[in-house]
Amino acid sequence: MYFPRISIGIPVYNEQENIQKLLLSILCQKGVNIREIIIINDGSTDNTLKKIMEISSIIERDIVLKVINLRHNIGKANALNIIFRIASSEYLVLLDSDVILMDEYTLKRLVYPLIKNEDIGLVSGWYEISSYSSINMSVFNKIITWAYKFSAKLLKEIGSNFGVYGATGAIMAVPRNIYKELQLPTNMLRDDLYVYLDVLSKNKKFVFQPNAKVIVHINPTLKNYLRYQVRVRSIPKDIIIGFGNIAQEELRKPPYSMLLLTLLRLSIKYPLEGISWVLLKVISLIYIKYLKNIKISVRWRARKEGINE
Known part of the structure; x- marks a missing residue:
């Protein structure tokens, strides 16, 4: 049976609590041939580095683990550019x-559309919201968590029903002929949006694969939620131009x-959220x-305090 060869790229900053869980969930995957984890x-x-090396001993021999340890923080977009250069698999x-x-x-669900149709240049999965400390969480923290979850549901509905941008940087897949030509601008704030538009500009198709899901962990504080709102509403002028x-x-x-109808329908179904x-x-x-003069950091310190774009 043919299993597609894939590379997995993970930019990471201060993820000692989650990185081993992510790697274990990768090692449990079936129906794909994981060639390398970068x-x-x-x-x-x-x-984070210690946690990565602890789990490296259980990675199968036919999977190459490549860890690039940077002494200084260069930002997610720049880290992705390194991954584009190093990766070598079909997807x-x-x-x-x-x-x-x-x-x-x-x-397997994520890369399936790429295998079936060479005209597809990007596949995006979706996410569900979770928090590390749901037990003994304050009422206000629960409200923030509910708001995050409702926001995800609303974005999914809008993207699916109205045909507007709906890709997420939390989980996506691109073929080799796309990622080898990708070069994100230095310190690009919305890297997922840039990849999405770059694929469309090459006359390739985008596929939304909602059943290829990840669980996203958040730290539900008001400060983080407000920063998240600022970031998702910020579209770099360089992208528009x-x-x-x-x-x-x-x-x-x-x-x-249509937006109000969607909001009303979801609110009836999920009233607290x-x-x-x-x-x-x-x-x-x-x-x-x-x-109005809020400065949005393109580095991980700001991003890590909230949810992904």
Whole structure:
């Protein structure tokens, strides 16, 4: 039976709590031939590197573990560029370091569209929200967690039903003829969006594979949620200028009537999450409006305090 050969790329910064769980979930995958796991340890200041090396002894011999240990933090986009250069398999799977693959067939589902259709240049999976400390969590922390979960559901519905941008950097796959030509601009804030638009600009197709899921762990604090809102609302001007009409078309907002209907339908189905999302949305809009000079770090220190883009 043919199993596609894949490389897995993971940029990581200060993930001592999760990196072993992620690697174990990768080693449990079936239906794919994992050729190499490339980890860019981007100047971590905790025990991330130690945790990686502890688990390296149980990795099968036919899987090559490549760990690039950087002394200084260079940012996620730059770390991804290193992965693009090093990877060599037919397909490259990119994973954020704070996720865990949902089940043992996640990667098989993810790369399946690429195998079946050479016109596809990018496949994105999806994510579910989890928090490390759900036990003894304060009411306000629960509200923030609910808001995160509702936001994910809303984004998924909008992306699926209205045909607007819906890729996530948490889990995606690209073929070799795409990733070998990818070069993210230095310190690119929205790396997942750049990859998505770059693929479309090459007349390749994007496929959303919602059943290829990861679990994303968050730290549910108000500060983190507000920073997350600032980041997801920030579209670098370089992207708009560089991709022109493609960017404007893909980043268009859905009709407000459809958005409200979707919001209402999900709120009825998930009332606590919906109310929490509205409350946090109001707070975040006030935060963004009155703090116009917010500087968004492109490095991991800001990103690690909240959810992925």
